[in-house]
Amino acid sequence: MTRKQKRLAVIAGLGLAIVLAATIIFTALSSKITFFYSPSELKENPVAIGQDFRIGGLVKEDSWVKDGKINTFVVTDGESDTKVVYQQILPDLFREGQGVIAEGALTQEGYFAATNVLAKHDENYLPKEVVATLKERGEWEPETKEENGEGSAN
Amino acid sequence: MYIEIGHFALILAFGISIAQAVLGLTFWRSGGHIAGYVKQAAILQFVLVAISFGVLIIAFTTSDFSLSLAAQHSHSLQPMIYKISSVWGNHEGSILLWVLILVLFGAAVAVFGRNIPNDLRTLVLSVQGVLSASFIGFSIFTSNAFTRLDPAPFEGRDLNPILQDVGLAIHPPLLYIGYVGFSVCFSFAIAALISGRIDAAWARWVRPWTVASWTFLTLGIAMGSYWAYYELGWGGWWFWDPVENASFMPWLAGTALMHSAIVMEKRSALKIWTIFLAIMTFSLSLLGAFLVRSGILTSVHAFASDPERGLVLLALLGVFIGGAFILFAMRASSLRAGGLFAPISREGALVLNNLFLASATAAVLIGTLYPLVLDALTGARISVGAPFFDLTFSILMIPLLIILPFGPFLSWKRADLIAITQRLAGAAALTILATIVVFILRGATISLAPIGFLLGFWVSFGAIADLVYRAKIGRSPFIKSIRKLFSLPKSIWATALAHFGMGICVLGIVSVSVGESENITTLKLGQSAELAGYSIEFVKAEELPGPNYKIAHFEFVVSDKKGNERLAVSEKRIYVASSMPTTEAGILTYGGLSQLYIAVGDADKDGNQVVRIWHKPYILLIWYGTIFMALAGFLSLSDRKLRIGAPKKAKTKNILKSKGAT
Known part of the structure; x- marks a missing residue:
């Protein structure tokens, strides 16, 4: 092989590797992403049973029931509700009336079986997906916002 | 005043x-x-x-x-x-x-x-x-x-x-030293582009800064990961959270830079690419700062979501990255290519290293930014989580880890792959043997785990094989080779130690991913739970005062297979000023490497305490591996050769050029 051919071979090899890497990344991206829905969006566009997605909103007041390790609560966006069952330890800052995101899938029985529940890390945290949803639904209370604003200067 | x-x-x-x-x-x-x-x-x-x-x-x-x-x-x-x-x-x-x-x-x-x-x-x-x-x-x-x-x-x-938490008290300074240290590499790259002086000496000056930053970034990431593991009470050590990715991307790019700078220093090759990486690494640090500090991500790191600050940071980011790449585009074409090399050579291996590390960086970058971009463009809210990163990242790491042990054995310019394979035969045999032993001990199951263990052992033994070969152990009198072993240059030791640490880290990751087990249950006082051969008895629950928090204190007696009993303490702390709770998991280490992890949840009205117990086999290998890598960094920095770095003009350039065309 001449020097030029050698160089071409190397460049072709590197190019091939890059194309392969890109293919892997984009194939994975199209199959491994999780969508986020609010309870209302879920009602409007039902998701297949067993399909992973994330649901977010506020934990409805007086809806949290603990039975041993089984936690049942309702996620609401003011219009629609979704029942969530989570068989693990909830995060420290999980509270009724506060923002939450649950990851999991719908079951035959019609509730959302969560594999992971994300609550906030601190007092001022409201997941931004939840904020956006609440704003869309007109459920965003300015007082809450102010409280948050003050908190985040914190 | x-x-x-x-x-x-x-x-x-x-x-x-x-x-x-x-x-x-x-x-x-x-x-x-x-x-x-x-x-x-x-x-x-x-x-x-x-x-x-x-x-x-x-x-x-x-x-x-x-x-x-x-x-x-x-x-x-x-x-x-x-x-x-x-x-x-x-x-x-x-x-x-x-x-x-x-x-x-x-x-x-x-x-x-x-x-x-x-x-x-x-x-x-x-x-x-x-x-x-x-x-x-x-x-x-x-x-x-x-x-x-x-x-x-x-x-x-x-x-x-x-x-x-102590971990978090020192995590930010370590991480920042790493992040910000790459600014020196960035400045060197810009200075090189402005002055047009880009030669082997440049790489020699930049390398210590790269190694120092990389070392601290390694420690910072490891510390953050260990903190998340024991403080968040979720039992996980890496979540592919955008904030973690923000620190991981500069690490990957910095690792690539550290390797490509060697090629540039020794062989005057890969100049353009090394300059590009130097700019890219600090750009990723800046991107990380922006992602974390702008409030665009919701996380414990986003202290304040003030849109104005976010915009200013974004503007700074745009100016620095944009400016640097415009300068790069203007000047890169004027750089002359350096020495040539055959595909099978030290340079060739390092190019592959860079190729896979750069692809992995790109995978993490795309996965991290895609949801943000999609949200900004279409308003669709998605998340790209662990499944994406696990898949793409592991596929890209497998070839990297396979070729890794060959690297240090290869000679510059052109190398004899067959001879090197023979030198690594011992390591390969040990790798296979060790993997078989692991599977006999664990009980064989059909999974991808063997590949992981093979890779981990291969990288670890390969690193040792390099030392063994260079010290001529087994090929010259024992005392002589031991003396030789300790008189090997620090750079050889640092390379072997860092690669060994990588192998150890991989072993820890694989072991925990395939071997961990958990048990979530409710216990009353006096009741026991079983997990992985351990018996965990709930023996005590009480309220205690702390300095600025109140403690709900729980004690468990853990008996292992041999019947040895040890006490594990888990706590929930309620902080007075903010009335916020945190979880302090009870963690017992067995055999110095494996851990039993006990986190407590809430009790229900009948006094049933929710308890989540994990068994994490060999999890500490992950962090010991990173400590080895960091030690390698310090060892390399202590090398006088690197530190003094007297500028030597590449006088041999012409000779190399005529020889380089092989």
Whole structure:
């Protein structure tokens, strides 16, 4: 092989590797992403049973029931509700009336079986997906916002 | 009054950094006076910023709540270490810490860069000046840490309880030293592009800074990961959270840079690529700072979601990255390609290393930014989580880890793969044997795990094989080869140690991923749970007082297979000032490497305590591996050859050129 051919071979090899890497990344991206829905969006566009997605909103007041390790609560966006069952330890800052995101899938029985529940890390945290949803639904209370604003200067 | 002195010192530093940048960039060719001035400016700037940072530390440690920042983030009952770490446990303070480390590196270049020619050093320090002027400006104009309160409140509002932890007290400084250290590589790259001086000597000057930054970034990431593991109570050690990715991307790019700089130093090749990586690595650090600090991501790191700050950071990011790449595009074509090499050679292996590391960086970058971009463009809200990263990342790492042990054996320019394979035969045999042993002990199951174990053992044994080969162990008298082993250059030891650490880390990751088990259950006092051969008895629950929190204290007696009993303590802490709870998991280490992890949840009305227990086989290997890597970094830095780095012009260039065409 001449020097030029050698160089071409190397460049072709590197190019091939890059194309392969890109293919892997984009194939994975199209199959491994999780969508986020609010309870209302879920009602409007039902998701297949067993399909992973994330649901977010506020934990409805007086809806949290603990039975041993089984936690049942309702996620609401003011219009629609979704029942969530989570068989693990909830995060420290999980509270009724506060923002939450649950990851999991719908079951035959019609509730959302969560594999992971994300609550906030601190007092001022409201997941931004939840904020956006609440704003869309007109459920965003300015007082809450102010409280948050003050908190985040914190 | 002293607080205003701190504020004033910072403003002075701002002025000096602007002068340093403007004078340096305008008159870098004139040498002498300007070089001296720029050098002194860099040192003075550090002194001033250190004063202003010191002022914050004094205010926090003396609980001076007339400083608004201290009132909002500290508390008089906090232990001293958290009073200090509260300084950077908030947006304003963390930006000032960033600035402090930035100017520290500037001063370090000024002090230790005596061997660097005047013009190049002046340029490097000027670019550092541009960076520090921007970040000091950002601190003064958008994130002022010195605002006063009048009247001063009686008590502070406490640091976010989850951050009140020793791990988190030292995680940010370590991580920042890593992040910001890459600014020196960036400045060197820009200086090289402006001056047109890009040769092997350049790589020699840049390498110590790269190695130092990489070492601290490694420690910082490992510390953050260990903190998340024991403090969040979720039992996981890596979540592919965007914030973790933000620190991981510069690490991947920095690892690539560290390797490509070797090729540039030794063989004058990969120049353009190395410059590109130097710019890219710091750009990813800046991107990380933007993602974390702008509030665009919701996480424990996003202290404040102030859109104005986010926009300013985005503008800075755009200017630096955009400017650097425009300069790169203008100048790169004028660079001459360096020495040629055959595909099978040390250079060839390092190119592959860079190829896979760069692809992995790209995978993480795309996965992290895609949801943000999609949200901005279409409003669709998606998340890209662990499944994406696990898949793409592991596919890209497998070939990298397979070729890794070959690298140090390959000679420059062209190498004999068959001879090297023979030298690695021992390591390969041990690898297969060790994997079989692991599977006999674990009980064989059909999974991808064997590939993981094979890779981990292969990389670890391969690293040892390199030392064994170079010390001629088994091929010369034993005493002689041992003596030889310890007289090997530090760079050889550092390479072997870092690669060995990588292998160990892989083994830990694989072992936990395939071998961990968990048991979530409810226990009443006196009841027991079983997991992985351990029996866990719930023996005590009580309320205790803490310094600035109340404790719900739980004790468990854990008996292992042999019947040895040990006590595990899990706690839930309720912080007084914020009434926020945190979880302190009870963690017992077995055999020095495996852990039993007990986290408690809430009790229901009948007194059933929810308990989550994990068995994490060999999990500590993950962090021991990173410690080996960091030790390798320090070892490499202690190498006199690297440190002194006397500039040698590549005189041999012509000879190499004629020989290089093979």
